[in-house]
Amino acid sequence: MPYGHNGSMKVKPGHRDAVVAILLDGVERLRDAGCHLYVVSVSDTDPDTVWVNEVWESAAHHQASLDLPEVKESIGKAMPMLTGEFTGQQLTVVGGLGVPRPT
Amino acid sequence: MPYGHNGSMKVKPGHRDAVVAILLDGVERLRDAGCHLYVVSVSDTDPDTVWVNEVWESAAHHQASLDLPEVKESIGKAMPMLTGEFTGQQLTVVGGLGVPRPT
Numbered sequence: 001m002p003y004g005h006n007g008s009m010k011v012k013p014g015h016r017d018a019v020v021a022i023l024l025d026g027v028e029r030l031r032d033a034g035c036h037l038y039v040v041s042v043s044d045t046d047p048d049t050v051w052v053n054e055v056w057e058s059a060a061h062h063q064a065s066l067d068l069p070e071v072k073e074s075i076g077k078a079m080p081m082l083t084g085e086f087t088g089q090q091l092t093v094v095g096g097l098g099v100p101r102p103t
Numbered sequence: 104m105p106y107g108h109n110g111s112m113k114v115k116p117g118h119r120d121a122v123v124a125i126l127l128d129g130v131e132r133l134r135d136a137g138c139h140l141y142v143v144s145v146s147d148t149d150p151d152t153v154w155v156n157e158v159w160e161s162a163a164h165h166q167a168s169l170d171l172p173e174v175k176e177s178i179g180k181a182m183p184m185l186t187g188e189f190t191g192q193q194l195t196v197v198g199g200l201g202v203p204r205p206t
Contacts, residue, residue, distance in 0.1 A: 004144045006109060006156065020197055027200045037140065037201035039158060041107045041194035051194055053109065053156045055142060055201075091144035091154055094123055097130045098140035098158075098201065 002036060002100060003059040004091035008051045015081035016042060019050050022078045026070055033068060034061030036100055048083075055093050057100075105139060105203060106162040107194035111154045118184035119145060122153050125181045129173055136171060137164030139203055151186075158196050160203075 011019050023040050030038055034057035041051040056062040065071055093099055114122050126143050133141055137160035144154040159165040168174055196202055 004142065004154075004156075006154065024198045027198070030200055035200055037142070037199070039107065039140070039156070039196060039199045039202050041196045043192070043194050045193075051107075051109065051192070052199075053107075053142070089146070089154070090148075091146050093142060093144045095127045095130070096141045096143045096155075097133055097138055099142050 002093040003056045003062055004093040005054045005056075005062065005088060006051075006091065007054070007086060007088040008049050010083040010085035011048050011050060012081055012083055013048055016047060016050060019078050019081050022074050023050065023052065025074070029070060030065065033065045034058065035065065037098070055099055059090070105196040106159045106165055107196040108157045108159075108165065108191060109154075109194065110157070110189065110191040111152050113186040113188040114151050114153060115184055115186055116151055119150060119153060122181050122184050125177050126153065126155065128177070132173060133168065136168045137161065138168065140201070158202055162193070 020040055020042065027038050035054065036057065037053065037055040039053040041053070043049065054062065123143055123145065130141050138157065139160065140156065140158035142156040144156070146152065157165065
């Protein structure tokens with residue numbers, strides 16, 4: 001079954017759009033690492049948070065992606081703009097619209 | 104910008120898989136209503152919750168979908184198996200992998 005991760009990160013005031021730009025830069029490359037979906041969102045009611053919903057081929061694919069040079073570089077760029085407050089929920093994706101069927 | 108909704112619902116013990124089946128039944132039809140993504144997930148660590156992450160063309164498309172006969176029917180079928188505890192976060196989707204580009 002695909003692995004899902006619903007996460008959010010708090011950004012230092014005024015840095016949200018810069019963090020979003022870092023997250024979106026080169027996001028298509030994650031496909032080769034086994035990423036099916038990587039959805040970046042914001043909210044009008046909470047201007048200092050960025051949400052990322054991910055679907056990966058497996059938890060192992062997600063974990064391995066954290067060692068990719070381009071991912072490490074993105075994390076390094078974004079980190080100074082984050083407060084260090086994160087939320088995260090690990091999930092097993094069972095299906096739906098726009099997600100790969102379980103194999 | 105597309106509209107996102109991250110939601111979860113608590114199910115009565117033992118009813119999770121039945122609720123998942125209802126959510127997945129005919130999910131492809133939501134595409135015609137303006138739904139881009141409808142990701143249904145579960146968690147090993149919380150057997151009585153179902154997560155649904157949605158991306159719609161707009162908040163209006165999402166709202167209108169709740170009046171579709173097939174959606175009303177699904178809600179009616181699932182409701183007796185839910186505890187009534189929901190979480191929901193409304194979002195503006197700014198981009199990513201697997202989501203439509205803003206127009």
